[in-house]
Amino acid sequence: MLTERGRLRLARCVVDDGWPLRRAAERFQVSPTTAKRWADRYRDQGPVAMSDRSSRPHTSPNRTSTSVEQHVLRLRHRERIGPAQIGWRLGMPASTCHAILRRASVVRLAHMDRATAEPIRRYEHPAPGDLIHVDIKKRGNIPTGGGWRTQGDDHQGRLNRTATPGHHTDKRGNARLGYCFLHTALDDHSRLAYTEILTDETKETAAGFWRRAHAWFAGHNITTTRVQTDNGSCYVSRLWQQTCTELGVTVKKNRPYRPQTNGKVERFHRTLVDEWAYATAYTSEKERREALPRFLHTYNHHRHHSAIEGPSASRVPNLSGQNT
Incomplete structure (x- = not known):
């Protein structure tokens, strides 16, 4: 694969020095078609044309309309929800909502303060011990013999029935020691x-x-x-x-x-x-x-x-x- 510098050298050999396409292609180990493409670009636009072009099509007739995109962005900003929930609200595929948010460079929810919708500013002190x-x-x-995670709710129920008044209970109402x-x-x-x-x-x-x-x-x-x-x-x-x-x-x-x-x-x-x-x-x-x-x-x-x-x-x- 040619670098930009290699493409420029190939194109100059063809355009400026008059090399045949097949000879230039053999010298730079590319196909004659590739050699012709870079020579034509150099002839039309000069050295600046040696960089890769975007593969995005000139027109996208099936792209989501601007009004729908704005609706997705407003919903994200107002509700602070992800593409799956936005798609459910609007009857759209989550993948489409994700693409819209990505094109708009919207901050990921994981990197956002939910209360203010502002990006989280991460910091780090420069040396160990600074903070x-x-x-x-x-x-x-954990009770002796294990709690409900290992023994099941029946075992935990026996612990609950035998627990003394001084014992605490967790969110499931289970006794804790x-x-x-x-x-x-x-x-x-x-x-x-x-x-x-x-x-x-x-x-x-x-x-x-x-x-x-x-x-x-x-x-x-x-x-x-x-x-x-x-x-x-x-x-x-x-x-x-x-x-x-x-x-x-x-x-x-x-x-x-x-x-x-x-x-x-x-x-x-x-x-x-x-x-x-x-x-x-x-x-x-x-x-x-x-x-x-x-x-x-x-x-x-x-x-x-x-x-x-x-x-x-x-x-x-x-x-x-x-x-x-």
Whole structure:
């Protein structure tokens, strides 16, 4: 296949130097028809004609009318729905709606803030430790022998009938043996994550976790300068502020009603649920907790992150354990 420079050389051999088409075609290893096409273009339009032309037809008689396209775009902007729902509303194929949205360069729903319809502005701090996101995820414990995911609703019904008044219930009305709290610290630049399973979310527990997390990051050659949290009671406490001051870390809070500000650790918790908490039909809470260190090692050292095009460890200089 000829490059633009090769096409130009071929055309000049034919037009400027008078080579026969077959000789030029043999020299540049193309067919005589191809040689004639590039020679004719060069003769008519000069060197600028050596680039590829669009394969799009000059006319598209079956293309969707402008009024229908505008209707699709208005519906997308007003309702913030995808091509499948737009097509259902308008009685059109979803593929046609998708083509219309793509031609108009409409931002994908996954990249849009649903509340404002504005594109999400993604940011990333330049170095590990510049910002650590901290958050807590509450999860129900697994009863001994497994819950309804492994034993079915009949087994869960027996647990419900024998549960003491102090036990909690989940959204399905099933008895739980209390809750655990996943405290997580995640580096903004590398996505390196540190998680502990603790018994509550009090200010003393949160401050203790942050001390251990800070030491863990320091042990991985990461100097923490700022930490960001939501406005939960444990993070607005004086103890949290004193702990961060003692560690030399600046405190930063999320904007009210803007959970996207701490979106990286929120996304990690969703991955944690999908790839650890519910990835296996655990038969006990102990079994699930024993699987957490293995998941964290895989997440930090081996799992490919599309946002950084590699594992977290690849972004932390001199981090040990990448190849284990």
